Amino acid sequence: MKNILVIIRKQLADTLKNKTILIQFILFPVLTVVMENAIHIEGMQEMFFTKLFAVMYIGMAPLTATASIIAEEKEKNTLRVLMMANVRPFEYLLGVGIYVWTLCMIGAMVMMMGVTGDRRPAFLGIMGIGFMISILAGAAIGIFARNLMMATSLTMPIMLILAFAPMLAMFNDTIRKVAKIFYTLQLKEILDGMNPREISHASVMIIFANAIVLLGAFIFAYQRKGLD
């Protein structure tokens, strides 16, 4: 328990100095606030940018941040030092996961400024679930990759699919049908409705299936590579 806090504190100390990660966390929240306030087009869907960027945020920030934190720590061998100092793998992973999730949730709260009051809990709930699934995917990549470079090249295509499929799906029906199997598109459609009572069973099942598949990938990567 104490070690989880140590890991979170270490990451916090690192955040302000780690520009590549920091930009991941603040890019979409800032973009959302700016676009929502600057652009108003006749007939545009309500909270268009908030919903779009929220899903892109889910598909990018937690995924790349988690993967690169773990991969860098492996590459520099600091993870080995932590393990030799009796930090257990689950403590480390939980610490990183909680840290990434918390920062993303702060970003989500910034994005939430354009969301009307009664919908805010639903918005945060959806974001929180999305972040968790993405963190799982990021952790699987970070564990599987041998170094930071490999992590980046593995993250890139997955991130593009998860983050951009929901946007492309708005313009192309074929893409929409295919992309429906990804949790980000499902979350986007739930965000569009933003009504917990309207969420379909199918959506829940698909998101759940995504989480299970990624949990499987995470366990596979962990069993194959461990944390060393």
Next chain:
Amino acid sequence: MIHVSNLSKSFRDKRVLNNISFDVPGGSIVGLLGPSGAGKTTMIKILTGQLSYDGGSVRVFNEEGGADENAGTEARNLTGRDKLRFGILMDNFGLYERLSCAGNLKVFADIYGVPHSKIRPALQSVGLEEAYRCSAMNLSKGMKSRLQLARVFMHNPDIIFLDEPTSGLDPKSARAVCRIIEEKKKEGATIFLTTHNMEEAARLCDKVFFLNNGKIAEEGNPIEICRRYEAEGRIHIEPSYADILEAVFLDITGKEAREEI
């Protein structure tokens, strides 16, 4: 403190350690010497539970840590308590580059339960007090080594493994490091180190092992080994310009280091 018997380790078909046995008594400084590729780092990795081995047994702190011969021994699973008593320096053990020197030590102080008030003295002991707030990535190679050493010593481990603790250090820093090692011995720690610097080995170690071709080729007190080899006429000693040059270096860079030693 450390008890190794019939230890063997191969990488694929290459036998690196071949039926090695030795003991390290508590409270002593023991040096593992040998040419590059002899298996010194491999030995430390096995002793610290980072690497599995093929046969024999390894015991640290009087606890059985391996299986019988031919049993296919996993990397030893150290208990948490053991790990907290270990101090380990490997050349590839990294630092948090973006954190300051103090920030790096803070992480491990928290893990080991060392109060933050010990951080400044720990940096002082390796001559890094002025780099307290300096990011690790801006340190020179020698300063990084010293920061790693501060990390190893900070929690006062009972048993310290040092893989080439002075490689890459200038003579003055190297002497400072040797002094810390001697201090830790006085405080009761057991130290197991590797080095390519024979002068250091002679000065520091109570006992050395020469590892060659997978076997311990020679062992004993370094001074006694020297005397024995000289007496047997196997070696012939000439004055060395290296020693003189090092003395010159110390004279130029500051007398205090020399006088303290």
